[in-house]
Amino acid sequence: MGTTQLGSVAEPKYWHLKTVLTEALDTDFSVGEILPNERDLAARFGVARATLRQALEQLELEGRLQRRRGVGTTVAPPRVGVAVPTARPDWTGAVGEDWQPVDCTATAVPAAVAKLLDLDIEAVEAGTPVHTVRRIRLSHGQPVAAELLYVPGSSVPDLSAIDAPAGPVRARSVLRELERVGLEGQDRAVELGSASADDAKELDRLPGAPVLVVTTRYFARGGTAAVSVATYRADTCRLTFGDSGAVEISHEQERRAS
Amino acid sequence: MGTTQLGSVAEPKYWHLKTVLTEALDTDFSVGEILPNERDLAARFGVARATLRQALEQLELEGRLQRRRGVGTTVAPPRVGVAVPTARPDWTGAVGEDWQPVDCTATAVPAAVAKLLDLDIEAVEAGTPVHTVRRIRLSHGQPVAAELLYVPGSSVPDLSAIDAPAGPVRARSVLRELERVGLEGQDRAVELGSASADDAKELDRLPGAPVLVVTTRYFARGGTAAVSVATYRADTCRLTFGDSGAVEISHEQERRAS
Numbered sequence: 001m002g003t004t005q006l007g008s009v010a011e012p013k014y015w016h017l018k019t020v021l022t023e024a025l026d027t028d029f030s031v032g033e034i035l036p037n038e039r040d041l042a043a044r045f046g047v048a049r050a051t052l053r054q055a056l057e058q059l060e061l062e063g064r065l066q067r068r069r070g071v072g073t074t075v076a077p078p079r080v081g082v083a084v085p086t087a088r089p090d091w092t093g094a095v096g097e098d099w100q101p102v103d104c105t106a107t108a109v110p111a112a113v114a115k116l117l118d119l120d121i122e123a124v125e126a127g128t129p130v131h132t133v134r135r136i137r138l139s140h141g142q143p144v145a146a147e148l149l150y151v152p153g154s155s156v157p158d159l160s161a162i163d164a165p166a167g168p169v170r171a172r173s174v175l176r177e178l179e180r181v182g183l184e185g186q187d188r189a190v191e192l193g194s195a196s197a198d199d200a201k202e203l204d205r206l207p208g209a210p211v212l213v214v215t216t217r218y219f220a221r222g223g224t225a226a227v228s229v230a231t232y233r234a235d236t237c238r239l240t241f242g243d244s245g246a247v248e249i250s251h252e253q254e255r256r257a258s
Numbered sequence: 259m260g261t262t263q264l265g266s267v268a269e270p271k272y273w274h275l276k277t278v279l280t281e282a283l284d285t286d287f288s289v290g291e292i293l294p295n296e297r298d299l300a301a302r303f304g305v306a307r308a309t310l311r312q313a314l315e316q317l318e319l320e321g322r323l324q325r326r327r328g329v330g331t332t333v334a335p336p337r338v339g340v341a342v343p344t345a346r347p348d349w350t351g352a353v354g355e356d357w358q359p360v361d362c363t364a365t366a367v368p369a370a371v372a373k374l375l376d377l378d379i380e381a382v383e384a385g386t387p388v389h390t391v392r393r394i395r396l397s398h399g400q401p402v403a404a405e406l407l408y409v410p411g412s413s414v415p416d417l418s419a420i421d422a423p424a425g426p427v428r429a430r431s432v433l434r435e436l437e438r439v440g441l442e443g444q445d446r447a448v449e450l451g452s453a454s455a456d457d458a459k460e461l462d463r464l465p466g467a468p469v470l471v472v473t474t475r476y477f478a479r480g481g482t483a484a485v486s487v488a489t490y491r492a493d494t495c496r497l498t499f500g501d502s503g504a505v506e507i508s509h510e511q512e513r514r515a516s
Contacts, residue, residue, distance in 0.1 A: 015455055015465040058466045061452040079449060086499070187500035190448055191337060192468060192492040194319040197273055207273040208316045210450060210468065234450040241344075241499065242445035 014054035017047055021055055025064055025075055035065070035073040061210070063235055079238045082137075082144050084214060086241060088183055091175040099147075101171035103134040113150050116217060116227045129153040133171045136202055137230070144237050145214075146202040147230040151178055155225040181220045188216040190239065199231045210234040272312035275305055279313055283322055283333055293323070293331040319468070321493055337496045338397050342472060344499060346441055349433040357405070359429035361392040371408050374475060374485045387411040391429045394460055395488070402495050403472075404460040405488040409436055413483040439478045446474040448497065457489045468492040 035041065042052040056073060059065040066076045109119075109130040117130070130152050137145035153159070156177035164170045193213040200207040216228040232239060293299065300310040314331060317323040324334045367377075367388040375388070388410050395403035411417070414435035422428045451471040458465040470490040476483050490497060 012455070012465050018452075018466070054466065058452040061450055061466075061468055063450070081447065187498065189339065189496050189498045190470070191496040192319055192321070192450065192470065194276075194316040197270070207270050208276070208312065208319075210319055212448070212450065212470075238447050238449040240445065240447045 013047060014051045014058070017045060017051060018055040018058045020045065021059060022064065025059075029075045031075050031077045033075045034071070035075070037072065060235070063238075066235065076235070079236055080139050080142075080144065081240045082139055082232065082237045083240050083242065084188070086186075089186075089218070091179045092172070098138045099135050100138065101133060101135050101168050101175060103167060104171035104174055105132050105134075105166055106130065107132060109150055113227055113229070116215075117150060117152055117224050119152060131156070131159075131170075131174045133174055135171070137232075139237075142236075143203050143233075145230050145232045146199040147228055150227045150229075151225075155181055155220070178226060181225050183218050183220050183225065184222075185219045186216055187219075188214055190214050192234070193231065195231060203231070203233050205233065205235075212237065212239060214239070271305060272309045272316070275303060275309060276313040276316045278303065279317060280322065283317070287333045289333050289335045291333045292329070293333070295330065318493070321496075324493065334493070338400075338402065338494055339498045340395075340397055340402050340490065340495045341498050341500065342446070344444075347444075347476070349437045350430070356396045357393045358396065359391060359393050359426050359433060361425060362429035362432055363390050363392075363424055364388065365390060367408055371485055371487075374473075375408060375410055375482050377410060389414070389417075389428075389432045391432055393429070397495075400494075401461050401491075403488045403490045404457045405486055408485045408487075409483070413439055413478070436484060439483050441476050441478050441483065442480075443477045444474055445477075446472055448472050450492070451489065453489060461489070461491050463491065463493075470495065470497060472497070 029035070036044070038049055038052055038056075042049045045052070047055075056065060056067070060067060063076055063079045065073050067073045106129045109117075109132070114120075114130075119130070130150050133147075133149040133151065135147045135149060136143050137147065151174055156174055158180075159173060159177045164173075191213050193211050195203060195205050195207055195209045195211045197207045199205075199211065200209060203209075203211075205211075212232040212234045214228075214230045214232060216230070217224050218226045218228070287293070294302070296307055296310055296314075300307045303310070305313075314323060314325070318325060321334055321337045323331050325331045364387045367375075367390070372378075372388075377388070388408050391405075391407040391409065393405045393407060394401050395405065409432055414432055416438075417431060417435045422431075449471050451469050453461060453463050453465055453467045453469045455465045457463075457469065458467060461467075461469075463469075470492045472486075472488045472490060474486040474488070476485070
């Protein structure tokens with residue numbers, strides 16, 4: 001990693017340090033390797049620890065480093081490209097085995113979700129059921145996303161009332177009925193967020209970790225049949241969208257391009 | 259905002275505090291309002307300043323608060339939904355007037371971009387020109403994204419050599435020629451990143467601020483005709499993708515749904 005001393009530069013010191021560290025990560029370190037501690041690193045580069053910490057935070061945002069309690073700072077593996085499906089979803093998972101239904105409840109729906117579903121707030125308060133399916137998305141065996149899928153009772157009118165009232169069995173029943181709805185389209189939004197306590201637990205992160213929140217509306221019969229709020233790990237995931245098949249931008253190429 | 263004291267809870271203290279603060283922002287504060295200082299806030303909620311700071315950081319990630327030097331912490335305006343175009347791009351801006359070309363250079367291209375462009379590294383080193391167009395995207399008059407669009411000389415063979423060698427005029431020439439290419443498709447990736455010094459300046463942020471990096475490959479004639487690396491402000495932007503027209507998920511709905 002050398003003993004480069006940082007001179008005065010026009011850009012913020014931590015930014016320049018970040019550039020120097022990035023080059024060092026590319027050439028001198030391998031994935032999973034533990035970095036020297038902050039005190040040693042700061043001394044090696046001739047910077048204050050606060051400056052070092054800022055640079056490390058940037059590298060964490062960019063997915064180059066992982067900081068874990070009790071382990072220290074390690075060189076992160078390449079981000080995983082996770083395809084966000086833009087075609088008709090396959091709810092029951094014949095293809096998308098990577099989405100695992102873990103629960104289904106009929107608890108109260110946030111007012112905002114009710115609005116996205118074009119539900120009448122009063123109807124919701126009066127007890128119109130909205131099935132809330134919780135799913136976990138796996139990629140290479142690791143959890144990459146936690147999803148809440150809100151399905152109004154009116155979208156799945158033939159759902160049997162004698163099924164299990166909750167749990168994964170119920171979740172599968174709801175998804176099976178949703179599969180029968182002729183979806184007409186969808187739209188989605190992606191934004192930065194922080195992991196809720198529930199999501200953090202599923203994703204093996206601390207609450208508050210940066211996440212990419214993907215909100216999808218599914219349209220059918222001129223209305224909104226379901227709303228999905230999926231929380232993706234921002235440290236390890238790169239969301240991919242393709243209209244030309246499953247062309248995958250490799251991590252190395254993509255990361256350096258940005 | 260009351261004087262709620264936080265009792266012991268299973269979830270981390272700052273997470274619970276964040277929930278309490280979120281409710282307070284919804285009910286007691288208006289957009290642009292400056293929050294009390296950290297010392298007062300910490301005292302009011304009966305938490306340590308470190309706990310308060312963690313909660314404020316989460317709210318900043320979620321776009322609820324903005325922290326600016328010299329101003330303090332203010333309640334953020336709703337995030338702006340920014341549509342990521344998934345149809346054939348309109349390079350010359352007859353429709354997309356919100357993309358402003360600001361410069362065009364023919365400097366060296368990062369090896370990673372060369373790979374995305376299927377360019378031969380040796381050809382690049384031998385001087386094959388790649389035009390690098392810099393554009394700024396505005397929304398409601400505010401910069402929301404800074405883009406580098408890489409266009410190999412082979413994609414725009416009829417570009418006149420006697421045009422301006424650089425600058426916005428050159429940028430427009432390159433875009434005009436690119437407009438004539440029959441694009442066959444595109445794919446894109448979205449990931450978390452941190453703003454470079456250049457991007458930060460264009461976006462009125464500090465270097466290292468969290469950004470959403472959108473990398474798009476444009477395909478033509480069986481290859482990659484151009485690569486765009488666009489950096490969106492993560493604090494103020496929500497990226498929207500629609501296949502059902504310009505259906506817009508309103509900020510309020512979307513934010514609370516997540």
